[in-house]
Amino acid sequence: MDLDDTLINRRDAVTAWAADFSVDRHLAPAAAQALTDSLRDRALPETFEALRTTLGLAESAAELWEAYVVGLAAKVTCDSEILVRLDLLRAAGWTVGVLTNGATDIQRAKLTAAGILDHVDAVCISEEAGARKPDPKAFRTAASRCGFEPHTAAWMVGDNPVTDIGGASAAGLRTVWVSAGAAWATPGLTPDHIAPTVADAADFLLGLPENPR
Ligand SMILES: [Mg+2]
CATH class of the missing domain: 3.40.50.1000 (HAD superfamily/HAD-like)
Incomplete structure (x- = not known):
């Protein structure tokens, strides 16, 4: 069994996480979409190197990745x-x-x-x-x-x-x-x-x- 978008709905979880993250960090409204677009197909720790610059985030890419791992996991469920x-x-x-x-x-x-x-x-x-x-x-x-x-x-x-x-x-x-x-x-x-x-x-x-x- 595949996991992402088979056993769990990763697409919706990424969208929901990006929305929450943007609100929590007081980012511009377009940030949630930028996050979702960057993370839609594949997310790696390196993905957050580019995003921290684009979105003007203070944390390191490693810290952002950790926030993503914890935050996204909290959004996924298996029916x-x-x-x-x-x-x-x-x-x-x-x-x-x-x-x-x-x-x-x-x-x-x-x-x-x-x-x-x-x-x-x-x-x-x-x-x-x-x-x-x-x-x-x-x-x-x-x-x-x-x-x-x-x-x-x-x-x-x-x-x-x-x-x-x-x-x-x-x-x-x-x-x-x-x-x-x-x-x-x-x-x-x-x-x-x-x-x-x-x-x-x-x-x-x-x-x-x-x-x-
Ligand atoms: Mg899949």
């Missing part, structure tokens, strides 16, 4: 209907792992704050794993932490057509694209299944004839 499905999958014999691109501290803070760690068997974060999706090595590492080699009995569930679906296909996994109702629009790649939500994706997996148990 109970998703957590229940993770439990159902494991009860049905599936081994459930999270494979996520990002810095270890922020990804682990979000996993903890959203209560996901108690509902999965393994976690693989790109920074500590030394490989980012769509690199097949990221999928191999995640699979091995789940106790398997990647093979066609394994599935990847994620929202990103390239990193999640393309990467997993290349690594030999089957795929469920979490579409949020969008149409598939990435030529040359095809997910094995499309589900509007991660709960629907889990229900699809639970209904497969090859359910492990």
Whole structure:
């Protein structure tokens, strides 16, 4: 399972954090949007080097990153209907792992704050794993932490057509694209299944004839 915008809604959390941060620091109204834009696709400690200059912030980039890690984690939740499905999958014999691109501290803070760690068997974060999706090595590492080699009995569930679906296909996994109702629009790649939500994706997996148990 992918984390950002699959198990949790990172996009909304970033927007909410940026709004709060801007108000707390008495920044100009445009600052919240500038923060959201900079952090939308990917956030790293270095991202705050540029932002502290642009926004005239006194703290160091490291201090701002720490504020972001704590603040964003406080904004993320995982719906109970998703957590229940993770439990159902494991009860049905599936081994459930999270494979996520990002810095270890922020990804682990979000996993903890959203209560996901108690509902999965393994976690693989790109920074500590030394490989980012769509690199097949990221999928191999995640699979091995789940106790398997990647093979066609394994599935990847994620929202990103390239990193999640393309990467997993290349690594030999089957795929469920979490579409949020969008149409598939990435030529040359095809997910094995499309589900509007991660709960629907889990229900699809639970209904497969090859359910492990
Ligand atoms: Mg994602």
